Amino acid sequence: MLVRIALVITLVGCGAAPVPSQATTGTCVDPVEDLDGDGHCLAFDCDESDATRFVYAEDFVGDGVDRDCDGMDD
Numbered sequence: 001m002l003v004r005i006a007l008v009i010t011l012v013g014c015g016a017a018p019v020p021s022q023a024t025t026g027t028c029v030d031p032v033e034d035l036d037g038d039g040h041c042l043a044f045d046c047d048e049s050d051a052t053r054f055v056y057a058e059d060f061v062g063d064g065v066d067r068d069c070d071g072m073d074d
Contacts, residue, residue, distance in 0.1 A: 038052070053069060
């Protein structure tokens, strides 16, 4: 008789290993990981002290602020 045992580990929360929905949207509901309250976790937020800076934010050319976390003010 063959017995199979499956172990499934589900990661819940935010950070380096986001769950699939967070991997595509960057959304976060964990207040520990979303310090600025903008709805984006550490993996998608380059400045947890500024709610206007996260990976999917609109970046305005020449304003001196890298809002979309790509390393450039574009």
